[in-house]
Amino acid sequence: MSSQEGHPQVRTVESTQSEMTEIILPNDTNMLGNLLGGRLMHFIDLTGAMAAYRHARTHVVTAAMDHIDFIQPVRLGDLVTLKSSVNRAFTSSMEVGVKVWAENTRTGAVSHVASAYMVFVAVDEHGRLEKVPQLKPETADEIRRYADALRRREHREREHARRKKAQSETAGLKDAGAIEP
C-alpha cells in the first residue's frame, strides 16, 4: 500500500463536507411522479464520493452502501439537496454519511427524505489500496458519528463473515448432492 506523501496525516470532517442539488425532472420519476429509488441512490453515491475524494485526495471506489432509509417520496419538480461528510477513516476505507432533503419549489417546504451510510475505498490508478489520512472529529455530533461508524464497521464485518460461512455451507451441501445446484 503506498502512502499519501505530501498530504496531511489528519483531516477535519469539515474539510470533507460536500453538497449537491438537483431538480427532479420527468426522466427521474416513476408513473406516480415520484423520484425513482435507483436515481436517488445514484445521487447519493455521487455525493458520498465527493466527500471521500476530499478526504483521500486519490481515486475512490464504492465498496458498500449498507444502510439507506427512504423516509418519504420526492416529487417531480422538487429540488433535492444532498449533503455528505466522512464519518470515520480506517486504513484504506472511509465511512461516509449522506443526508437528503427535498424542497417543494412552490411552498418552499423542506423535508428530510433519505439518509445513507456508505463505504469508499481509496485506490491508486492501478486499483491498489491506498492509505487514507485519519479523521479528527471536533463537534459533539462528529464525535458521535465517529464512534457509531466503528460499531457499523464491526457489524459489517460480522455480517460478511456470516454470509461467507452460509455460502460455503451451501456449496458443501451442493457438492454432497443434498440440495439442487
Ligand SMILES: CC(C)(COP(=O)(O)OP(=O)(O)OC[C@H]1O[C@@H](n2cnc3c(N)ncnc32)[C@H](O)[C@@H]1OP(=O)(O)O)[C@@H](O)C(=O)NCCC(=O)NCCS
Ligand atoms: C473495494 C475493494 C477495492 C476492496 O478490495 P479488497 O482486495 O477486497 O480489499 P480488502 O479486503 O483488503 O479490504 C480493503 C479495505 O476495504 C474494506 N472493504 C472491503 N470490502 C468491503 C465491503 N464490502 N464493505 C465495506 N468495506 C469493505 C475493508 O474493510 C478494508 O478497509 P481498511 O483498509 O480501512 O481496513 C474491491 O473489493 C473492489 O474493487 N470492489 C469493486 C468496487 C467497485 O467496482 N465499486 C463500484 C464502482 S466505484
